[in-house]
Amino acid sequence: MTYSELSNLIFEKKSYLCVGLDTDPRKLPRHLLTEPDPVFAFNKAIIDATADLAVAYKPNIAFYEAQGPRGWESLQKTLDYIPANCFTIADAKRGDIGNTSDLYARTFFDPTAAGLSFDSVTVAPYMGRDSVLPFLAYEGKWIILLALTSNSGSADFQRQQVGDQELFEMVIDTAHTWAGPDKLMFVVGATQADELSRIREIAPDNFLLVPGVGAQGGSLEEVSRRGLTASGGLLVNASRSILYASDGIDFADRARIEAKALQEEMAKHLANITKF
Amino acid sequence: MTYSELSNLIFEKKSYLCVGLDTDPRKLPRHLLTEPDPVFAFNKAIIDATADLAVAYKPNIAFYEAQGPRGWESLQKTLDYIPANCFTIADAKRGDIGNTSDLYARTFFDPTAAGLSFDSVTVAPYMGRDSVLPFLAYEGKWIILLALTSNSGSADFQRQQVGDQELFEMVIDTAHTWAGPDKLMFVVGATQADELSRIREIAPDNFLLVPGVGAQGGSLEEVSRRGLTASGGLLVNASRSILYASDGIDFADRARIEAKALQEEMAKHLANITKF
Numbered sequence A, B: 001m002t003y004s005e006l007s008n009l010i011f012e013k014k015s016y017l018c019v020g021l022d023t024d025p026r027k028l029p030r031h032l033l034t035e036p037d038p039v040f041a042f043n044k045a046i047i048d049a050t051a052d053l054a055v056a057y058k059p060n061i062a063f064y065e066a067q068g069p070r071g072w073e074s075l076q077k078t079l080d081y082i083p084a085n086c087f088t089i090a091d092a093k094r095g096d097i098g099n100t101s102d103l104y105a106r107t108f109f110d111p112t113a114a115g116l117s118f119d120s121v122t123v124a125p126y127m128g129r130d131s132v133l134p135f136l137a138y139e140g141k142w143i144i145l146l147a148l149t150s151n152s153g154s155a156d157f158q159r160q161q162v163g164d165q166e167l168f169e170m171v172i173d174t175a176h177t178w179a180g181p182d183k184l185m186f187v188v189g190a191t192q193a194d195e196l197s198r199i200r201e202i203a204p205d206n207f208l209l210v211p212g213v214g215a216q217g218g219s220l221e222e223v224s225r226r227g228l229t230a231s232g233g234l235l236v237n238a239s240r241s242i243l244y245a246s247d248g249i250d251f252a253d254r255a256r257i258e259a260k261a262l263q264e265e266m267a268k269h270l271a272n273i274t275k276f
Helices: A003-013 A038-050 A061-065 A069-081 A098-109 A129-136 A167-176 A190-202 A220-227 A251-271 B003-013 B038-050 B061-065 B069-081 B098-109 B129-137 B167-176 B190-202 B220-227 B251-271
Strands: A017-021 A056-059 A087-094 A120-123 A142-148 A184-188 A208-210 A234-238 B017-021 B056-059 B087-094 B120-123 B142-148 B184-188 B208-210 B234-238
Touching: A003 A251, A017 A038, A017 A087, A017 A251, A038 A069, A038 A251, A056 A061, A056 A069, A056 A234, A061 A069, A061 A087, A061 B098, A069 B069, A087 A098, A098 A120, A098 A129, A098 B061, A120 A129, A129 A142, A142 A167, A142 A190, A167 A184, A167 A190, A184 A190, A190 A208, A190 A220, A208 A220, A220 A234, A220 A251, A234 A251, B003 B251, B017 B038, B017 B087, B017 B251, B038 B069, B038 B251, B056 B061, B056 B069, B056 B234, B061 B069, B061 B087, B087 B098, B098 B120, B098 B129, B120 B129, B129 B142, B142 B167, B142 B190, B167 B184, B167 B190, B184 B190, B190 B208, B190 B220, B208 B220, B220 B234, B220 B251, B234 B251
Parallel strands: A017 A056, A017 A234, A056 A087, A087 A120, A120 A142, A142 A184, A184 A208, A208 A234, B017 B056, B017 B234, B056 B087, B087 B120, B120 B142, B142 B184, B184 B208, B208 B234
Antiparallel strands: none
C-alpha cells in the first residue's frame, strides 16, 4: 500500500483506527473454544465487526508465537482474512545484524517464506542502520520504527539526553537518512502526548503508529490535535478495549460498539483537517 | 542452569564455545534435502559432531521463523535434542511492553506454551525496565541483554554519549538494578574488543555472550584475554564458520574440525585462569 493510498483510505473511511489483534487464547469467549482454530474464529469475528471502521489491523506477533506452530497457522489465516482495503502491521519489534534482519524481513514480507505478506513490520532501532536496511529492501512495504514507546520503561533510555536531543529524537533524525516517509513510520505512545508536537516538528510527513489509547490511558483527543496532518498521518491503535469489551457471545457486537465510538471521534477530528 | 553449573561446565569441557544454529535451508548439503525435516537433520548432525566441544547452542530464531510453522517444529525438535550439559540460548532479540514481553517469555521459557524451554533468551533494551522484567520472572532462566553488538550499526546509537557514559554502558549499569549476574548476561560483539576491557570493569561478574568471531572477523585471542574471568565468564559464539565449513556429505566432520580448533584455543586460554 502506498502513502497516498493509505492517506486516501483514512479520509474515505473517516478513520485512523488500527485494531490491535492481541488475541490471547486465555481470554477468548467460551463458546469459541470448540472451534477448530479458536484464535482465528475470534479474529475473523472481530474483523467482520470492524473492517468498515478500521484502516489497519495489527496482529501482535507475541500472542501467536506463544502458541507455537499452531499460532503461526492462526496468524496466516488471520492475515489472509483481512480485507485488501486495510493496512496490515506485523507488530514484531524485530531487529538484528544484517543477515538475520534479512530473514526477519522475509518472514513478514515474502509470502514464499513463512506464508505471510504484511504491509509493514515494527522494528527496534537499538542495533542501528544495518539492522534496519534489510526491511527497506521490499518494494511497497513499510517499517515502523520504535521511537518513543507508551510504557514506563521508555524513560530508561529513550528519554536520555544525547547531545542536544533525547535519544528518541536522534533515532527519528537518523532514520530519516535511511528512508523517506513513503516507507517509514514511527511508533509514538499515546501516553507521551506532550512530546507528540515535538515529534511532529521533526517528522512532519511520517505516519505515526500510536498505541496506548484505551487500556493504557492515552487521550485520543490530544493525540489527534497534536498528530493529525493533511495526509492523516496517524494510525491510532486500540487492542484490549475493543477485543475484550465482552467475553460473552456478544463479544463482536460489543467490539464494534467500542470501535465505532473511536471511529466517530476520529471522523470529527478529521473534519477539521484539509486533506493534502 | 545455575551460574556455578555453567561455570563448572566451562572448566570441565575446557570450552566456552557456543555454536550458533543459524540454519539456513538454502545452504544445506544437498543430500539432506530428502530428509523429512532437513533443518533438524542438519542440526542433529551438527550437535552430534560438536556436543563434547561446545558448552552452549544458540538457535537464531529468525532462521526458523522464516520457515513458518514447520520452522517452529524444527526448532522444537532441535532444542529437545540438545544434551542437558549444554546451555541453550534463544537468540530472538525480543522486547515489548510488559504484557507482550510476558508472552515472549512464555514462548521461550514455558514448555506448555510453544513447546520450548530454553535456558535463556536475548532481549533488546530500547523499551526499558518493564519490557525486560517479565523475562526475569522465570526461576533458573536467564536473559542476555544487547549491550554492544558486533555490527557496524552499533555506532549509530549504542556508542552515543549519554552524560559521562556511552549508551551501551548506561544499559549495562541500568540492567544491574534489574537482576544479578546469576540471571543476566550481556551481548558484546567480538568486533568491539577494544571496549571489552571497559565492559569487564562495569560488569565484572556477568557472563558475556560474544558473537562475531569467525565470519564477522573478531579475534578469539583478544576477546579471551580481555573477557575471561575466574568463573569463565564468556560464551563465544561461532555460527557460519562451523555450520558451513563444507556443503558436502562431510559437513559434520568439517564442522567438528572447526569447532575443535576453537575449543583447543579456548583450552589454552582457560589454562591461564585460576577457577574461582
